[in-house]
Amino acid sequence: xxxxxxxxxxxxxxxxxxxxxxxxxxxxxxxxxxxxxxxxxxxxxxxxxxxxxxxxxxxxxxxxxxxxxxxxxxxxxxxxxxxxxxxxxxxxxxxxxxxxxxxxxxxxxxxxxxxxxxxxxxxxxxxxxxxxxxxxxxxxxxxxxxxxxxxxxxxxxxxxxxxxxxxxxxxxxxxxxxxxxxxxxxxxxxxxxxxxxxxxxxxxxxxxxxxxxxxxxxxxxxxxxxxxxxxxxxxxxxxxxxxxxxxxxxxxxxxxxxxxxxxxxxxxxxxxxxxxxxxxxxxxxxxxxxxxxxxxxx
Numbered sequence: 001x002x003x004x005x006x007x008x009x010x011x012x013x014x015x016x017x018x019x020x021x022x023x024x025x026x027x028x029x030x031x032x033x034x035x036x037x038x039x040x041x042x043x044x045x046x047x048x049x050x051x052x053x054x055x056x057x058x059x060x061x062x063x064x065x066x067x068x069x070x071x072x073x074x075x076x077x078x079x080x081x082x083x084x085x086x087x088x089x090x091x092x093x094x095x096x097x098x099x100x101x102x103x104x105x106x107x108x109x110x111x112x113x114x115x116x117x118x119x120x121x122x123x124x125x126x127x128x129x130x131x132x133x134x135x136x137x138x139x140x141x142x143x144x145x146x147x148x149x150x151x152x153x154x155x156x157x158x159x160x161x162x163x164x165x166x167x168x169x170x171x172x173x174x175x176x177x178x179x180x181x182x183x184x185x186x187x188x189x190x191x192x193x194x195x196x197x198x199x200x201x202x203x204x205x206x207x208x209x210x211x212x213x214x215x216x217x218x219x220x221x222x223x224x225x226x227x228x229x230x231x232x233x234x235x236x237x238x239x240x241x242x243x244x245x246x247x248x249x250x251x252x253x254x255x256x257x258x259x260x261x262x263x264x265x266x267x268x269x270x271x272x273x274x275x276x277x278x279x280x281x282x283x284x285x286x287x288x289x290x291x292x293x294x295x296x297x298x
Contacts, residue, residue, distance in 0.1 A: 031084065038080045046073055112167065113150065119166035120149040129169060134177035134184075134244045137164055141177075143245050157248065177244040183216060184244045188251050190258060191232030193268040198225060198233065201267060205237040208257045214250045216240040232270050 050069060123129050124147065133144045135154060142154030142162050152164045168174065177184050192201055202223045209221035221239035228234070237254070241247055262269060 035084050038084050042080050116150040116166045119170045136175035182242050183240050185240050186247050187236045187238045188254050189236045191234050193270040196267050204261050209237050209239045212254055231272050
């Protein structure tokens with residue numbers, strides 16, 4: 001019996017051992033062990049909840065839940081530590097007050113981090129952005145292949161990965177080509193020389209767009225006579241495609257065919273021309289070398 005009392009006393013002494021002994025904050029070994037045990041218990045509880053919830057969710061919703069759950073897990077850990085400290089008699093008000101300057105500094109340093117995380121949660125929940133969407137950010141077009149809590153990753157047309165902080169989707173104007181549907185309207189602009197037969201130009205452009213692979217038959221492609229330019233009649237051929245990510249290849253193929261058809265029908269694509277007018281107050285003076293050359297008949 002005496003041995004048991006000694007063991008209990010030794011255990012109590014160990015648990016009462018002060019790891020941190022401040023003026024107003026005291027943390028004992030018992031408090032530290034309680035924090036560790038609580039974190040272990042919460043970890044296994046969260047794993048159980050994670051397994052139960054994800055087993056009943058479809059694959060798309062499962063990925064969204066995992067992203068949000070990863071952020072909430074850290075919040076649970078912080079809450080557990082604060083609760084254990086409070087129940088152990090630690091004055092959290094004093095602790096928080098003493099760390100106010102540190103928290104202010106961390107707040108400024110982490111403001112963009114939390115802004116990105118909150119934006120990521122909103123994006124995942126309201127589905128304003130999905131994997132596979134075609135977006136344009138800073139004049140770069142990319143296809144989204146991964147949405148994380150802090151960043152979104154997209155693959156550009158030149159096979160480079162662009163990492164986009166999530167807050168940009170809420171604060172900046174970003175084009176989402178496939179937000180409403182997969183098809184988008186594209187156009188190829190062309191200028192022809194003045195005097196060209198505009199009806200023939202229109203017919204050629206419509207035939208090229210109608211026979212181009214990758215261009216949708218419905219809605220039907222159409223041609224616009226846009227304007228009278230400085231040195232050309234300006235047209236545009238407008239068409240719809242399902243692959244906004246690969247539209248440069250479609251446009252390139254159409255330009256090759258336009259150039260060939262215009263050459264076949266002798267329709268010229270003019271380059272900018274300028275008339276230069278010289279105004280002088282007196283006749284041009286020739287040099288002595290020019291006079292000798294003129295006298296020699298050269």
